[in-house]
Amino acid sequence: MNAGQVAALSGGVGGAKLALGLSRVLPADELLLIANTGDDFEHLGVTICPDIDTLIYTLAGLANLELGWGRQDETWSFMETLGAIGGETWFRLGDRDLALHVERTRRLALGESLSAITDHVRARLGVGPRLLPMSDDRVRTRLRTDDGWIDFQDYFVRQQCRPMVRDLAFVGVETARAHPTFLAALAAPDLRAVVICPSNPLISVEPILALKDVRAALAACAAPVIAVSPIIGGRAVKGPTAKMFTELGTEPSARAVAERYADIIDGYVLDFEDAADARAIDARVVLARTLMISLEDREDLARVVLRLADEIRA
């Protein structure tokens, strides 16, 4: 029996951990990954898609676990030489990582869609589940700081999240079309679940939800929508999620994350540590160990999410 597809919405590192867990407990054809592309940017003449790449590298077993980004077995000759001739080195691109960006950029210039290119690379690197960019149209996350609007990667990498974030914008999101395969999956009668991975709700998940038709499709979706909190005990496991929540006027908590998804989720998974938040959440709630250290942690959390979805559906 085919159990119906699970669609998982994800940003980079945190989300990719659960995506990996899902990919290990589901057959490849029962998982569809939807990647945020708001963090994508053009740099050194190439188009870089950090969340897509993190998902591919993670699911291919190629992720650099020491660095927490990029590829394993990486070399740095390109960057070293670029520095020697006075080029821009604030965004570190490994020699192997760069090949993916160069090939993607070449194909984009030929008119191929980002989704077709992503699918090609995924298959070449041995990733089983289908991985879709949220849209083939360009969306770019910008942040308003005290120094004005800046690009996401300028904030995230060059300035290492130091500026205070006053506002967010997803440039292009009004006209970008959610990928049709993504919308079709949400409308499929046999869809098993939608999973919102534990990614930054403000910059990794929100660009996906902000696409025309997506929030409505999720609200109308026959399958249970399950979110997993990226906040544990008021802190983010990694990245600026908690800092951003605070700067935008909300105390960071598992509950605050749930409130952002209130109109679309049927179930919510939060950490044992946040049991006190559980009562205030208007969805079916499961407490679990959400910190994913080992591969088993990833698989276990994936099973918790799927069990909750199946219980809600039943």
Next chain:
Amino acid sequence: MNAGQVAALSGGVGGAKLALGLSRVLPADELLLIANTGDDFEHLGVTICPDIDTLIYTLAGLANLELGWGRQDETWSFMETLGAIGGETWFRLGDRDLALHVERTRRLALGESLSAITDHVRARLGVGPRLLPMSDDRVRTRLRTDDGWIDFQDYFVRQQCRPMVRDLAFVGVETARAHPTFLAALAAPDLRAVVICPSNPLISVEPILALKDVRAALAACAAPVIAVSPIIGGRAVKGPTAKMFTELGTEPSARAVAERYADIIDGYVLDFEDAADARAIDARVVLARTLMISLEDREDLARVVLRLADEIRA
């Protein structure tokens, strides 16, 4: 006493050997190198200038002497990964070499001139003499083969010079302007010499000579113009020079090369082996050892060329 500048016209490997010799026997400010850009091409989204890069790497002591092209201490992670994801790998780009192409392409896109970028890179890599592209405007060498017109690098690298060459074209040469510093150097009253390095006359030197005003400036030039034969005993040291001469209907010889330069040269340096050709050449001729194996060979040949120029000038 400043002896006046020497302007040397060069293609890649063979020409760069003599350019290196000249750079070691002349003060940096007395040598101006003019590089062919007809071999330049766009590949994988970057602009590659093989002759400029070979000259820079050679004069910087960074040339890969084992391969005969590219950089020493090179790594190949980029190319290896590009192959793994199905990209084009027929033109091998090392990780360090790639950095130069990416940085050049980035700066070109910002509107910087190729000559300004070349000068920046030259200085960063410690090359003393000024190095100019023959033009800041685009010229691209194309070859007519039995399969039609193809790009030079397609012929040279991808097809390894296998096709028969029926005709040559330098696309853009009619409108391209020779670099003004190059033309100014040719018109300078204290110019010491012009050296045509032992590069392929058909595809490395001819694009430079074909630029508007260059042939006339060389013919009118007050300084002696000295060419060095790239043909020794009817064969080219490296590359398709002899094969191309034959295919285009001329027997390859030191004399055949001199005939191509008949209207502009005052002196000609050819190999001892080609003594029989010497009488038929309408220029002051010097026999020398022109095969440059060692660094001393390069310096010796440079001294021979300069001595001939100074004798003609006296």
